[in-house]
Amino acid sequence: MKFLLFLILFASNLYVFGQSSQEQMQKEFENFKKTQNQSFDDFKNKRNKEFGDFLKKEWEAFQVESGVKFPISPIPPVQPKVIPDAPVQPDADKLPLIDLPVSKDPIDKSPVVIKPARDFASYIDLSFYGNALSIGYDPAFIMPCSQFDEAGISQYWKKMSDKNMEPFINQINLISKSLQLNDWAKYLLVKQLSENFFKDYNDQIAFQFFVLNQLDYNIKVGRSNEGLILLMPFKNIVYELSFTSINGNYYYIIGKGDIKNIFSFKEDLSKSSAKIDLNLNKAPKFENGTVDKNISLKSQNKLMSIKYDKNLMRFYQDMPLTELSVFFNSQVAENTQNSLKYEFKSLLNGKNELEAANILLEFVQHGFEYKTDDEQFGREKTFFAEEIFHYPYSDCEDRSVLFAYLTRSLLNLDVIALNYPNHVATAVCFKGNVNGDFVIHENKKYVVCDPTYIGSSAGMAMPVFKNARPKVISIK
Numbered sequence: 111m112k113f114l115l116f117l118i119l120f121a122s123n124l125y126v127f128g129q130s131s132q133e134q135m136q137k138e139f140e141n142f143k144k145t146q147n148q149s150f151d152d153f154k155n156k157r158n159k160e161f162g163d164f165l166k167k168e169w170e171a172f173q174v175e176s177g178v179k180f181p182i183s184p185i186p187p188v189q190p191k192v193i194p195d196a197p198v199q200p201d202a203d204k205l206p207l208i209d210l211p212v213s214k215d216p217i218d219k220s221p222v223v224i225k226p227a228r229d230f231a232s233y234i235d236l237s238f239y240g241n242a243l244s245i246g247y248d249p250a251f252i253m254p255c256s257q258f259d260e261a262g263i264s265q266y267w268k269k270m271s272d273k274n275m276e277p278f279i280n281q282i283n284l285i286s287k288s289l290q291l292n293d294w295a296k297y298l299l300v301k302q303l304s305e306n307f308f309k310d311y312n313d314q315i316a317f318q319f320f321v322l323n324q325l326d327y328n329i330k331v332g333r334s335n336e337g338l339i340l341l342m343p344f345k346n347i348v349y350e351l352s353f354t355s356i357n358g359n360y361y362y363i364i365g366k367g368d369i370k371n372i373f374s375f376k377e378d379l380s381k382s383s384a385k386i387d388l389n390l391n392k393a394p395k396f397e398n399g400t401v402d403k404n405i406s407l408k409s410q411n412k413l414m415s416i417k418y419d420k421n422l423m424r425f426y427q428d429m430p431l432t433e434l435s436v437f438f439n440s441q442v443a444e445n446t447q448n449s450l451k452y453e454f455k456s457l458l459n460g461k462n463e464l465e466a467a468n469i470l471l472e473f474v475q476h477g478f479e480y481k482t483d484d485e486q487f488g489r490e491k492t493f494f495a496e497e498i499f500h501y502p503y504s505d506c507e508d509r510s511v512l513f514a515y516l517t518r519s520l521l522n523l524d525v526i527a528l529n530y531p532n533h534v535a536t537a538v539c540f541k542g543n544v545n546g547d548f549v550i551h552e553n554k555k556y557v558v559c560d561p562t563y564i565g566s567s568a569g570m571a572m573p574v575f576k577n578a579r580p581k582v583i584s585i586k
Contacts, residue, residue, distance in 0.1 A: 158271035161379050166264035169333070169373040174363065177350040180431055180490040184482055184505045185532045187562050187572055196567035197546035205462035205542035208521060210455045229277060234306055238299055239396040240421035241289060245303065247278055252307045255316040258338050263316065263331060270320045279324050290392040294429060297322065297342075297386065312338045328383030330361055332374035339372055340364040343385040347433040349490070359385075362430075388432050390440035390494070396421035400445055403499040405477040410457055410469070417449040418496040426494050434534070437492050437511045438527050438585045446496050447519065454520055464544050466521050467559060467568050474513045474561040478504045507534040509561035514585055517559075526556050527583035530575050535560040538568065547571040551582050 230246025237243070251273040255266040286296045300321050304314040315338040319331040330341040332354075341354070341361035351362040352369065357376050363369060399421035405414045422443055442450075458466045481503035483490045493501070493508035495515040514525040514536050524539040528549065537549055537556035546569015547558040558571040566572070 155271065157379065159268065161377065162264055162268040162271060164377045165267055165375065166260055167375070169260055169375050172332070172354040172356060172372050172374055174352050174354050174369050174372060177352050178347075180349045182434070182507065182529070182534065183484075183490070183532055184507060184534065186480065186482065187506065187533060188574060189564055190573055193565040194570065197544075197569040199464060199545055201543040201545075202462060202464055205464050205540065205544070208458045208461050208463060208466045210451060210459055210520060212455075234303070236302060236306060238289075238302060239394070239425050240398045240419075241396060243285065245285070246281060247307075248273065251275065251278075254308065254310065254313045258312045258316075258333060263319075263338075266316050267320060275321075275324055279321070282321075282325065289395045291394055292388065292390050293327070293384070293386040294388055295394055295425065296325065297327075298425075298428060300325075315340050323379045323383070326380065326383055328378055328380075328385060330356065330374055332363075332372035334366075334369050334372050336366065336369065339366050339369065341372075341374060344430075344432075345385045345387040346389070346436055348388075349431045351430060388429065388436050390436075393441050393443040394422065394425060395443075396425065399423075401500075405473070405499075407457070407469075407473055407477070409472060412453075412457065414453040414473075415449065416453065416499050417445040418499045419443050419445060420500070423497060423500045426497055431490060431492070434492065434507060434527060434529065435583050435585075437494055437507070438514055438583060440494050442495050442515060442519070446499075450516065451520065454516075458520060463521055463523060463540055463542065464568055467517060467523070467538055467540075470513060470516045470520070471559055471561060471566070471568065474509050474516070475564050475566075478509065480505060480562070506562040510534045510536045513559065513561040518585070524554070524556075525585050526551055527585060528558070528580035529583055530578050530580045533562070533572070533575060535562065535572070535575070535580075540568075545569055547576065549580070549582065551584075 304317040322329040332339040353360045353362045399419045403416045486503045528535045544557045559568045563572045
């Protein structure tokens with residue numbers, strides 16, 4: 111009995127000690143975090159001051175280069191008068207069957223609620239692609255730039271560095287995370303704020319330059335006879351925007367054209383500053399813009415209703431023209447995902463993967479009218495997957511982006527894009543043996559599926575491209 115009492119007392123003391131020790135460790139950790147944050151803030155403030163001094167030095171002249179043309183100019187594909195027979199598939203009965211999980215009738219997603227912080231002196235209300243935002247700020251840092259040269263930018267930077275910008279910067283990051291904004295969307299949010307804060311374009315650019323650097327983007331500013339210019343580096347290839355080269359990196363001129371020479375600087379605020387990434391690893395969450403597109407799949411006697419967000423279409427219009435891999439690897443909004451799964455579930459379940467792929471091919475081949483970008487827009491424009499539901503016409507790369515997405519998301523099959531001269535198609539890595547035209551990529555067989563070759567099945571390359579060697583675009 112005494113031994114049992116001893117154990118109970120020992121365990122009680124151990125528990126109290128454990129609690130006390132845990133509380134002490136948590137307290138020490140919080141103190142450590144506070145010290146580390148203070149050290150980082152001190153470093154950042156020191157670096158801001160040094161950078162402000164550097165900006166006062168005379169800037170260098172840089173040559174401006176014309177924007178690079180988009181390398182693909184699709185032409186209407188020559189369709190054969192008679193479509194050849196589809197490849198014989200003796201192993202079709204051995205192919206895996208499709209089993210899409212249960213999908214509910216798609217409904218509008220609930221709105222994203224962002225509660226504005228209450229520790230700001232002032233607030234500004236704005237609509238950002240349908241999202242009603244209330245953003246807090248300190249009126250002290252809404253100040254104009256005195257002059258738009260080295261001395262003026264240096265003075266502006268130093269004055270802004272003296273302000274407590276951290277709550278404002280944290281708020282931008284919180285909103286960006288909540289709305290799933292990519293880097294470009296975050297820039298557009300800062301741009302819209304600057305336009306609300308300032309009437310003068312040069313003041314807007316000075317504000318964007320400072321804030322984007324505090325968000326850790328390696329943005330520069332330049333000057334020309336026309337005033338200030340925002341210079342932006344990208345992680346991706348960007349087309350049709352003029353640019354200059356600084357320290358071996360391309361800086362693109364945002365919002366201005368027809369400039370031949372600019373003056374700027376080589377120094378970076380931070381060696382770890384990021385370039386703007388145009389990839390959409392998640393679709394932005396924009397609100398109150400759901401629209402339905404009806405598409406008839408005649409062979410299946412089915413009228414499909416696909417949902418998409420018109421506010422997302424507005425954002426896509428504001429994206430720079432970039433490399434095809436960005437479009438093929440981008441994610442699709444939740445409403446569109448749900449409606450596609452709901453509409454295709456009854457058509458695909460129980461079919462083998464080849465039959466299912468051919469249903470998707472038919473949907474893309476016959477569901478949309480063809481026109482080149484030049485005919486529809488007067489310029490090159492590649493669609494993100496949802497955009498094909500928004501516009502009346504599409505071309506080969508638009509259809510390929512959609513087919514690749516449908517095959518990956520509904521059939522769970524790997525897809526690559528095939529970049530031919532003036533044409534884009536896709537190829538699918540089936541889990542079973544499928545005959546027909548194919549390419550080998552990373553030691554795997556990908557069977558050609560061309561969403562623009564009307565009436566073709568999986569394994570059928572367009573005759574004019576049968577012997578061509580396309581460039582392969584990998585899709586994650």
